[in-house]
Amino acid sequence: MDWRWDFTFEVVMPRMIEAAGVTAWATVASFCLALVGGLILMLLKQHRSVWISRPTTEFIEFIRATPLLVQIFFLFFLLPDFGITLPPLTTGILAIAIYNSALCAEVYRAGFEAVPRGQWEACVALNISTYRTFRDIIIPQSLPPIIPALGNYFVAIFKETPLLSFVAVAEIMQISKLIGAEYYRFTEAVTIAGIFFLVMSLIAAFMIRQVENFVKHRIVR
Amino acid sequence: MKPRIAILAALGAFIVGLSVATFAELKLFLPPILRGAVVTLQISFWSWLLFVSLSCIAGLGRWQRNLLVRWTATVYIEVFRGTSLLVILFWLFFVLPEFGIIMSPFVAGVLGVGLNFGAYGAEVVRGALTAVPKGQREAAIALNIKPRNFVVRILFPQAIAIMVPGMVNLTIEMIKATALVSAITLVDITYASVQQNQLYFRTLEIFTIALLLYYCFAQFVRFGGAALEEYFTRHLAKRR
Numbered sequence: 001m002d003w004r005w006d007f008t009f010e011v012v013m014p015r016m017i018e019a020a021g022v023t024a025w026a027t028v029a030s031f032c033l034a035l036v037g038g039l040i041l042m043l044l045k046q047h048r049s050v051w052i053s054r055p056t057t058e059f060i061e062f063i064r065a066t067p068l069l070v071q072i073f074f075l076f077f078l079l080p081d082f083g084i085t086l087p088p089l090t091t092g093i094l095a096i097a098i099y100n101s102a103l104c105a106e107v108y109r110a111g112f113e114a115v116p117r118g119q120w121e122a123c124v125a126l127n128i129s130t131y132r133t134f135r136d137i138i139i140p141q142s143l144p145p146i147i148p149a150l151g152n153y154f155v156a157i158f159k160e161t162p163l164l165s166f167v168a169v170a171e172i173m174q175i176s177k178l179i180g181a182e183y184y185r186f187t188e189a190v191t192i193a194g195i196f197f198l199v200m201s202l203i204a205a206f207m208i209r210q211v212e213n214f215v216k217h218r219i220v221r
Numbered sequence: 222m223k224p225r226i227a228i229l230a231a232l233g234a235f236i237v238g239l240s241v242a243t244f245a246e247l248k249l250f251l252p253p254i255l256r257g258a259v260v261t262l263q264i265s266f267w268s269w270l271l272f273v274s275l276s277c278i279a280g281l282g283r284w285q286r287n288l289l290v291r292w293t294a295t296v297y298i299e300v301f302r303g304t305s306l307l308v309i310l311f312w313l314f315f316v317l318p319e320f321g322i323i324m325s326p327f328v329a330g331v332l333g334v335g336l337n338f339g340a341y342g343a344e345v346v347r348g349a350l351t352a353v354p355k356g357q358r359e360a361a362i363a364l365n366i367k368p369r370n371f372v373v374r375i376l377f378p379q380a381i382a383i384m385v386p387g388m389v390n391l392t393i394e395m396i397k398a399t400a401l402v403s404a405i406t407l408v409d410i411t412y413a414s415v416q417q418n419q420l421y422f423r424t425l426e427i428f429t430i431a432l433l434l435y436y437c438f439a440q441f442v443r444f445g446g447a448a449l450e451e452y453f454t455r456h457l458a459k460r461r
Contacts, residue, residue: 002319065393065439066432067400070411074428077418081425162307166404173307186315194308201303 008188012179016192019175026093026171027158033097034157035150038104042112045105063102069163071095076167092164100157104150111146112138147215151208155201162197172196236433250417250427257413258434264327264399264409265438268334272395273388275339280346281372294343301340307401309333314405330402338395342388349384350376382453389446393439400435410434 044056063071072095079086086094115138123133165174176189282294301309310333314326324332353376361371403412414431418424 062432062436065397065443066435067397067411069400069403070414070428070431070435073411073415073418074424074432077424078428159305162305163401165307173305173311177311180315186311187319190308190311190316194304194312197305197308198300198303202299205303 019172023171030093030096034100037101041105042108060102068099088167089169107149111142115141148212155204257410261409267331271335272338276342279343298340306337326407345387349380353379385450
């Protein structure tokens with residue numbers, strides 16, 4: 001075993017901390033985009049016209065059945081062909097967001113379908129406006145199944161960000177690869193990257209459990 | 222159903238158009254991608270075996286009363302679920318040689334994917350085991366059935382029916398995840414596509430083919446899984 005602490009603290013850590021910022025930004029940005037994209041896809045899927053709902057369903061299926069890595073490459077190499085040149089980080093965030101919005105769409109759908117039909121009918125019968133129906137009746141009831149699932153996708157997105165290293169985004173995995181290539185020492189950098197992901201996911205899993213409890217007790221009484 | 226046919230026709234026309242447009246170069250870049258597909262299938266097969274056996278072992282281990290076994294299983298599950306697959310692959314391929322364990326890229330890829338998904342599968346197995354009614358165990362004790370026979374003859378046959386859908390989903394996820402082994406120098410579909418793209422710059426065609434190949438694999442598993450689910454729940458269907 002050949003682990004050097006001075007190398008770890010003087011070379012690896014400063015660059016890793018910098019890269020952690022990029023990872024965090026990529027995670028948060030693609031999660032927010034995926035939340036919105038998932039909502040749009042869900043609404044399109046539920047559209048009255050078959051000509052809109054069918055292609056959306058097939059699109060979601062296709063996105064879910066193909067690897068994110070190939071989708072990242074697809075966008076990364078293809079967008080410039082159409083004259084759209086984006087920085088690799090933006091392309092990567094976009095790809096992760098599209099992939100996860102297909103997954104989030106299913107989560108939203110499951111959440112809304114969990115609300116009994118009678119609730120909608122009761123709202124119509126009681127002449128409650130559409131806005132208030134959503135705000136006070138539908139959304140509070142559909143949140144408990146949705147929130148933990150979305151939290152899991154947040155962690156999943158976090159663990160998907162190393163894929164961005166394939167298109168040379170300076171996130172944690174790319175930096176540890178670079179350190180490995182520069183000094184020909186992979187041990188410290190890759191191990192620290194692994195520990196970083198492990199610790200962050202454990203913390204995130206703990207927080208999701210807290211939020212889950214909070215939602216269960218506060219929003220739905 | 223009509224729009225579905227129209228969409229399929231449009232997709233077919235698109236693919237035919239693509240292949241006509243690139244017919245001359247198709248025979249240049251298609252064979253390497255298909256060779257990559259063989260590698261992807263090989264890795265998928267071996268890591269599937271590893272993943273299923275590991276998830277059964279760890280799922281059962283987490284369900285044991287022995288504290289040491291349970292903790293080992295828990296640590297395994299948390300570690301491999303918590304870290305990213307790419308990091309695991311890198312660790313196996315670039316760090317383990319420092320400790321004197323040198324593996325071929327293929328073995329490292331199979332190990333990485335199998336270990337990672339075994340941890341996810343363990344949770345599915347555990348969920349299925351807990352879903353089997355408690356009375357079954359009590360009945361087995363009352364009838365003086367050996368614990369090992371109880372697990373093999375009573376617990377597992379019932380749990381399998383519950384865990385099939387989850388395992389099918391994980392298998393599809395796993396086939397998709399094998400795209401990552403291109404990071405450790407294995408020439409699978411993804412890596413072959415990138416290589417061919419650098420040679421011929423036919424981005425749209427090459428990556429469409431790659432995506433469609435993965436899509437076909439996933440559909441294949443999905444239909445196989447549906448048949449399997451029907452097989453394992455056949456006794457339930459009769460009762461209804």
